[in-house]
Amino acid sequence: LTGGVAVLPAPQNLTVLSINMKHLLMWNPVAQPREPVLYSVEYQGEYESLYMSHIWIPSSRCSPTNSLECDVTDDITATVPYNFRVRALLGSQTSAWSTLERPFNRNSTVLMAPRMEVTEHGLHLVVKLEDPGPQFEFLVVYWRREPGATEHVKVVKSRDTPVHIETMEPGAMYCVKAQAWVKAIGRHSTFSQTQCVEMQGEPL
Amino acid sequence: EFRFGPCRVEGVVLSELWEAFWAVKNTLQTQDNITSVQLLKPQVLQDVSDAESCYLVHSLLKFYLNTVFKNYHNKIAKVKILKSFSSLANNFIVIVSKLQPSKEKDMLSISERAHRRFLLFRRTFKQMGTEAALVKAVGEVDILLTWMQKFYQL
Numbered sequence A: 001l002t003g004g005v006a007v008l009p010a011p012q013n014l015t016v017l018s019i020n021m022k023h024l025l026m027w028n029p030v031a032q033p034r035e036p037v038l039y040s041v042e043y044q045g046e047y048e049s050l051y052m053s054h055i056w057i058p059s060s061r062c063s064p065t066n067s068l069e070c071d072v073t074d075d076i077t078a079t080v081p082y083n084f085r086v087r088a089l090l091g092s093q094t095s096a097w098s099t100l101e102r103p104f105n106r107n108s109t110v111l112m113a114p115r116m117e118v119t120e121h122g123l124h125l126v127v128k129l130e131d132p133g134p135q136f137e138f139l140v141v142y143w144r145r146e147p148g149a150t151e152h153v154k155v156v157k158s159r160d161t162p163v164h165i166e167t168m169e170p171g172a173m174y175c176v177k178a179q180a181w182v183k184a185i186g187r188h189s190t191f192s193q194t195q196c197v198e199m200q201g202e203p204l
Numbered sequence B: 001e002f003r004f005g006p007c008r009v010e011g012v013v014l015s016e017l018w019e020a021f022w023a024v025k026n027t028l029q030t031q032d033n034i035t036s037v038q039l040l041k042p043q044v045l046q047d048v049s050d051a052e053s054c055y056l057v058h059s060l061l062k063f064y065l066n067t068v069f070k071n072y073h074n075k076i077a078k079v080k081i082l083k084s085f086s087s088l089a090n091n092f093i094v095i096v097s098k099l100q101p102s103k104e105k106d107m108l109s110i111s112e113r114a115h116r117r118f119l120l121f122r123r124t125f126k127q128m129g130t131e132a133a134l135v136k137a138v139g140e141v142d143i144l145l146t147w148m149q150k151f152y153q154l
Helices: A046-051 B014-022 B025-030 B050-075 B079-098 B106-125 B130-139 B140-148
Strands: A014-019 A022-026 A040-043 A067-071 A082-091 A117-120 A124-129 A137-143 A152-157 A163-166 A173-182 A196-198 B003-004 B005-011
Touching: A040 B025, A046 B050, A046 B079, A117 A173, A117 A196, A124 A137, A124 A173, A137 A163, A152 A163, B003 B050, B005 B050, B005 B079, B014 B079, B014 B140, B025 B079, B025 B130, B050 B106, B050 B130, B050 B140, B106 B130, B130 B140
Parallel strands: none
Antiparallel strands: A014 A022, A022 A067, A040 A082, A117 A124, A124 A163, A137 A152, A137 A173, A173 A196, B003 B005
16 A cells, blocks of 8 residues: 555566567466456567667557466567566556566577478478478478488478478388578577388389 | 678578568658758768678668667657667667677778768768758668668578
């Protein structure tokens, strides 16, 4: 209470969960018995915090929101530290701002090994890769399973899957693995599990 | 990545810059009614050698960060423009932070040539009234990005 007037508490424990360049800001709820509480999210990049720290920009998706999380992926468009703040809204009441403890930089996102499906179609290896977004490219590595095999590498943009890899020899076994690469942050994921497929037909 | 001569810059996706500018291009360029003046005129950006490019882009982007964006900010009414400026400015910060223009003596004549180009740009900017110059400089970000694109490798 302040001067006998109930003060709306600020949201606590702001954190960012970032996987595959999807960034989710989360916070604890503000408990209020009667009415639903709304929340408003704002951000500033390194430029704003360096050159004009009074400038905060309303988040694209959560100004306001009744959720306890906010997808801030579209707000983060540079590989620099971003500050975030959240406040609660209840009727005409607004809480103080609660600010993310440490600025978030998208280069800390967790990059998962890509999900991959390898099939054979008329002596072609067909590699289907999940599409996590336009920022992603894939390194597809494939080889013929035999002693001393040479690895071949193909760089694929996320929109260009499934990938048809050139003609293979009938009856031979081919193996494939892939990793994701994000240019904007200069990082790649671990490799996916290797998958092997036998080509139809009698060996030459 | 960008390759301004010996200077390399990773971690900036040029399409993100274009996206930010296209979102506000019409709003910005309709504010500029002085069509007889161009800040980023051919003498500034034409026939820039690779060696000069690192010096010139460093000077231009720092000017945009320290002068243009900073002073144009209080003219911004719409949130959409605020977001675009934030995207441009924060990516310009990444580029500037990664550029390391050489200070070697044998590069002096090249850096001076680049500096003369920049001075020409800044002199034209100063000759205009501040407000008009800010509006024009912001509206010419597409000229700047088009020139920077020549040094961008996919």
